[in-house]
Amino acid sequence: MNSLILAVIGVGMMIGGYLLYSRFLGKRVYQLSDAYKTPAHTMNDGVDFVPTNKYVLWGHHFTSVAGAAPIVGPAVAVIWGWFPAFLWVTIGTVFIAGMHDFGALWASQRHKGQSIGTLSGRYIGARGRNLFLVVIFLLLLMVVAAFAVVISGLLVSTPTAVIPTWGAIIVALFVGQAIYRFKWNLPVVSVVGVVVLYALMIIGDRFPVVLPDSILGLSPNAFWIIVLFIYGGIASLLPVWVLLQPRDYINGLQLFVGLGILYGAFLVTAPTVVAPAINNNVPDGTPSMFPLLFVTIACGAISGFHGIVSSGTSSKQLDKETDSRFVGYFGAVGEGLLALGTIIATTSGYRTLQDWEAVYTAFNQGGVNAFVEGGGNLINQGLGIPTSLSATILATMAVLFAATTMDTGVRLQRFVVQEIGEIMGVKLSGLVATVIVVVVALALTFSAGGDGSGGMLIWPLFGTTNQLMAALTLSILCVILTRLRRPTWPVLVPLIFVLVMSLWAAIVQIGQFWEAQNWLLLGLDIIILICAVWVTVEAFAAMNRARNEDPTIWSDEDTDAPAPVVPAKKL
Structure with a gap:
């Protein structure tokens, strides 16, 4: 199979989905209106609620939801063959992920930027909300702890990525000031920011930063983990326009440049996919493709974490309601393109099937390293970029996206802790909630020893927890749409499948x-399963009640929940 064919079909499906299916969702299902004033305007506080240019917000949303997951998941899942992974990524992006992210963003901004957890309380009850928050808290804990371990590992294994990784923060600070304080031209700022970021990659490739074996008694991995959490805590407290938005925006642009380089290499080399379409010779111990494929590839097909981001930060920055189609649905398309690129790089970036099988000797042996190695080989062959620099570019992409997801995760976790505090009758400041988040995550990360490997202890639960979270988000959307008497099948069908x-x-x-x-994992898995089933049952009961209640509507002037329809009096 020629990989170029896969690229053309996959990209065509995703772009078609944005141009056609997302337009249908915006008009018929979510019924977007520019006359509606978003929470970014009605609740503007200059910190979390800030009206934002849709391209800048897309950059924040896309890089926050992307992280390393659309690389890791597909890079592992191709062990079952490239065809199942390709189908799940393309169909999932078009009909499930885009609708899910778009819908969570729309629902939240119609409810004063409330999180999907809060909306669960409004539409299915307080008990459902409390159980929902348990799932969200555990999911975010997995993300921030595990991504800290992944990033630290990449900074140690690829020291050429250190300078561009931390230099990107300085670039982002300047970009934020240029856009919001000095009101400079956005395209000019964008071009300069991307050029500087790629210049840092070239510098990093020339001057790798290798830490000594011991720093203040810490291993290099442990040192980077602590620095990352300090950074994440500070970033979560700063106004979004100072660092979070510009960092995510400039990272989003560099990813698309990186994807352009990667897809350009596909176009020039048109490499043959050496991996089998369906792998019947999987290594011993590899689990069954059904149902594990659909939780191994989460980001890039559908991810519950996206609903948390959509309703946690992105909904508070939406300038116009109609921007939610571009930010939410096209954000999912961007991630789908990254997942598709990963599938092609990890299945055609090796000379022979034997070379590929030498990497995929066991389940979970693929991952980021397979993407960096395979993609680096293709870029070197197709565009003549040195293998070392190619690997630096791809490694930096992976690190920067994992870092943006991590710091967004810390901010979201802070919101969740504050919400839990309110339920318990305790009002927590942003600083106190952030300290709680960082301390709990660090405790988990170092619970298995000084190397920080504890951050991966509960990671095996991420796939199922993440997809259950997506199903719960879709269930809330179904209840809302049922009350509004809007079409529910675009949400209900994916909900049943994912659930x-x-x-x-x-x-x-x-x-x-x-x-x-x-x-430990057995107990946590049972808790998560019970919570998910309970919330789902209550959600379906709420849908049934909604069918028998008076229909509700939203007007363009509403700033919160829908108002009941008042029947016209008979004359």
Whole structure:
């Protein structure tokens, strides 16, 4: 199979989905209106609620939801063959991920920027909200702890990425000042920012930063983890326009440049996919493709974490309601393109099938390193960029996206902790909530020793928890649309599919944890499964009640929940 064919078909499907299907969703299902005043305007506080240019907000949203997951998931899942991964990424992006992200963003900004957890309380009850928050808290804890470990590992294994990784923060600070304080031309600022960022990659490739074996008694991995959490805590407290927005925006641009380089290499070399379409010779111990494929590839097909970002930060920065189509749906398309590029790079970036099988010797042996190695080889062959610099570009892409997801995750976790505090009758300041988040995440990260590997302890639960979270978000959307008497099938069909696959995968994992006598993961998996099932049952009951209630409507002047329709009096 020629990889160029996969690239053309995949890109065509995703662009078509944005141009056609997202337009249908915007007109018929979500019924967007520019006359509606978004929370960014009605609740503007200059910190979390800030009206934002849709391209800048897209950059924040896209890089926050992308992270390393659309690289790691597909790079692992191709062990079952490239065809199942390709189908799930393309169909999932068009009909599930785009709709999910778009819908969560729309619903939140119609409710004063409230999180999807808060909306669950409004539409299915306080008990459902409390259970929902348990799932969200654990999911965010997995993300911030595990991504800190992933980033630190990449900074140690690819020291050429250190300078561009930390230099990107300085670039972002200047970009934020240029856009918001000095009101400079956005295209000019964007071009300069991207050029400087890629110049830092060239410098980093020339001057790798290798830490000594011990720094203040810490290993290099442990040192980077602590620095990352300090940075994440500070970034989560700063106004979004100072660092979070510009950092994510400039990272989004550099990713598209990086994707352009990667897809340009596909175009020039048109490499043959050496991996099998369906791999019948998987290594011993590889789990069944059904249902594990659908939780291994989360970001890039659908991800519950996206709903948390959409309703946690992006909805508070939306300038116009109609921007939600570009920010939400096209953000999912961007991630789908990254996942598609990963599939092609990891299945055609090797000379022979034997070379590919030498990397994929066991489940979870692919990952970021396979993407960097395979993609670096293709870029070198197609565009003549030195292999070292090619690897630096791809490694920096992975690090920067993982870092943006991590610092957004810390901010979102801070919101969740404050919300839990309110339920318990305790009002927590942003600083106190952030300290709690950082301390808990650090405690988990170093719970298995001084190398910080504890951050990966509960990561095996991420796939199922993440997809269950997506199903719960879709269930809330179904309740809202039912009350509004809007079409629900675009949400209900994906909801049933994702829910079945996620519950199936969670049950399979329970059996695996039981056999391995891993009581921590077994207990957490059971808790998450019970919470998810309970919330789902309450959501379907709420849908049934909504069908029998008076229909509700939203007018363009509403700033919160829909008002009931008042029947016209008979004359």
